[in-house]
Amino acid sequence: MSSSEYYTLTVFSCSSARRRRRVCNELILLLPTSTMAGELFPTTTLVPPASSTSSSTSSTSSTQQYQRQNLNNNNTSAARGCCNWQGLYPTLRERNSVMFNNEMMADVHFVVGPTGGTQRVPGHKYVLAVGSSVFHAMFYGELAEDQEEIRIPDVEPFVSPIDLCPDTVLATLYAAKKYIVPHLARACVNFLETSLSAKNACVLLSQSCLFEEPDLTQRCWEVIDAQAELALRSEGFCDIDTQTLESILRRETLNAKEMVVLEAALNWAEAECQRQDLSQTIENKRLVLGKAVYLIRIPTMALEDFANGAAQSGVLTLNETNDIFLWYTAANKPELLFCTKPRKGLAPQRCHRFQSCAYRSNQWRYRGRCDSIQFAVDKRVFIAGFGLYGSSCGSAEYSAKIELKRQGVPMAQRIIKFFSDGSSSTFPVWFEHPVQIEPDTFYTASVVLDGNELSYFGQEGMTEVQCGKVTFQFQCSSDSTNGTGVQGGQIPELIFYA
Template identity: 65%
Template sequence: MHKALKMATKSCVPHKFRTENSDEEVNQEVPSNASNYLGATSIQKQPTFRNSRQAPDPTWKSPRNSAVLSTPLPTLDASKEYNWQAGMTNIREKNAVMLQNPLMADVHFTVGCGKNKQHIPAHRYVLATGSSVFYAMFYGGLADQNDEVCLPDVEPIAFHNLLKYLYCDEIQLSADNVIPTLYVAKKYIVPHLARACVQFLETSLSARNACMLLCQGRLFEEQELMQQCWEVIDAQAEESLASDGFVDIDFSTMESVLLRETLNAKEVSVFNAVCKWAEAECRRRDMEPSMENKRSVLGEAFYLIRIPSMSLDDFANGPAQSGMLTAQETTNIFLYFTANNKPELPFKRKGRSGLMPFKCHRFQSSAYRSNQWRYRGRCDSIQFAVDRRVFIAGFGFYGSSNGAMQYQVKVELKKEGTLLGQAITSFFSDGSSNTFPVLFDNPIQIEPDVFYTASAVLDGPELSYFGQEGMSEMQCGKVTFQFQCSSDSTNGTGVQGGQIPEIIFYC
């Protein structure tokens, strides 16, 4: 594949490649350093949900045939072994012997370019039965009988993966090869392999790589992958915009992020991310990252930043001193914040709406009694699992049953003992049986079918409301929650009653 497709490159940039047996140049925006952002998937013990869709098993074997070759079949010189077929029990084993074997090969591919170039033998019949593109190439009305095909735009590892699937019905993906494999699966219209690549990317999705995968989803026109990327970017906008992946996206994807109404981020964070992107884009174009050049690469997209929606402090300590604004722009924005007669500004003024959180309330009633609920530094804890990816914003708590009071609280979210998020803060209780939110600094992504532990240590008036008639499973919007008792709970909270009545989340 073109050198820009190699995983070591740092940006998504357009390039040109030549099609098979043709001098026609085709513009193609190619993937970037995906392996820097994709994490390994793991198999977790899954809770059982009633009436809910189970998440796909992320083992990345071929869903069409769960049995894969556990060890590679031995190579052989079939030209000297006239009865090599006798020891094979099925067609898949026989095809595996022919994989990249010159015996009976009637087409040869030169894949990649430069030092990465490889020569690979193949068999027209096998390729044509697995791909309509290969069928048209070899047996269609305009079929070319040339047995040499040059593919400079395809990574050798991706072509190996394609052949392994076509010959052996086997799919082996990793962070290093999934995007070039998706490219070649799309190029030769092998939808099942393409779908497996997309599923791999979806299970690897996080705030760290969501912007980069959005870029690839747009490139390959994968609507479902794009939707899941937007869910992560919206809910974890602060982290997504601050990630290394954001600076590597193309201009069109960056502009689509700026147009997004539902980003859960401060506008000053959007401004800072765009400045970093502009600096990186200047370097990609071999330009000095001056203010003029950064404004030049951003063009009119710069005005999509909603600077007038910032607080005065955020503007004064950020954009006003960044060097990205002209002196006149800075003056006009200060006047917009402070003057009665406000100047016209080219920036969008209305703040982003963000996402509305959901609240899963796990108790059917609440109560208080003279001898409950006491804290004294003890831990209230509950375990929960969901049937789809969500983002935990925080938890709701009951407050004092003896009038308005202030509570100090430390909340934690853990997965199998590993701390994912923590907040140490306070909340004010007005003496009612309402719940009071305590939020993390940034929402925390949790995966389906895995139990997580929510814990809290409260310090304040000992007597408070507490939940009763708790439910072990409940539906909240499109999400099914399942609850179970936690061994970390030392203050009496469990499934049936206690504290932590609400899970606050985005989805």
């Protein structure tokens, strides 16, 4: 098939056993656009006399409009009275679209929805079979049943056309998988990958495992690892299943303080008690957590955090609390069921955009003016902070306001102090949480430094830098009022996770 078009033929919304999930389906039919016999040999129509052309044209237009309305409104009795309704639509695509959800020529019906709330939906076996191998087997396979009505009690109808959005995409993916429509499933996965964030990464991780989408699973892990604390504190984290919870708590590369991990686990346990209709006592929280509690690396907390947090949370037994205290303080440490090795987390990468640095007398002072540069990447990364130049006149302290913007809209900012030792090395300043950066979009990195000493500055700047598998591009920013640009200045490094 050299040329083709996709047509939306039928839409369903399906219910599933997964919690809080609506499911819908959009079947896509691949039809050829090459010329058909009906277009080569159209139905013969009478040509009106020339004298009556004007009135006939007006009458014909009104009639066609009326006939189109009948077809679109599923008025089959009126449509049958139209001997050549096909002539009302010039292309095969339009004629096929008229059949969508239309009783005309329907040879199967779906009774959709639970008892007491059903809806009868017309369908066309050939169209459905071409769009889905499941329907092909149902209607034309060896075990096909010649049923005019098919009951689907576990789904509910979805009336309007589907526009992929966060509220419908998981449901659409579920149905695309169920009815084996790979093109639609791929579109759903692409949508999910581009809309991934710390807020939904945990839920999508759970769903990606259910739908067996390894690429999506990997993208979810990238977000969860880099923005672990945001992901753990998200509402979506409380909605995941036990297996996904254990996978996250077991994760070696999780970039999070262990106290945040414990708080997230307790929040999940509270939600799980609600789902199981259990009272939210600390005993029940420990019950629903089960062995997952031992995946929290409590002994790696600072002693103060343990004493003021985990030890008083009630989730640990008295024996566990006592043993962990001994593990902190005693020379002869007891054996623990908890892992005592800190998580490795993610190693930050640095994109250095200058080939050399320098300092000159009376140059690169800071009087509260902005140093700024724009950058773009070719794959998703997470900016954790900037590397900045420090004093060229010995040790000094600076106050820095760092900011990251997309199209003029602030995404993250932080005011922080850093100490430089007088060397030409860069000094890292960090955002509170890593910031997700999407590919092929320019972002603005800015810093306002306040200090009395002159600093080093970069020279021989590069417009493009390759860092591992990520390519960074740089361009000048109109926000820069202190001299920083592509060729020289401040913000020599972008610190990121990828």
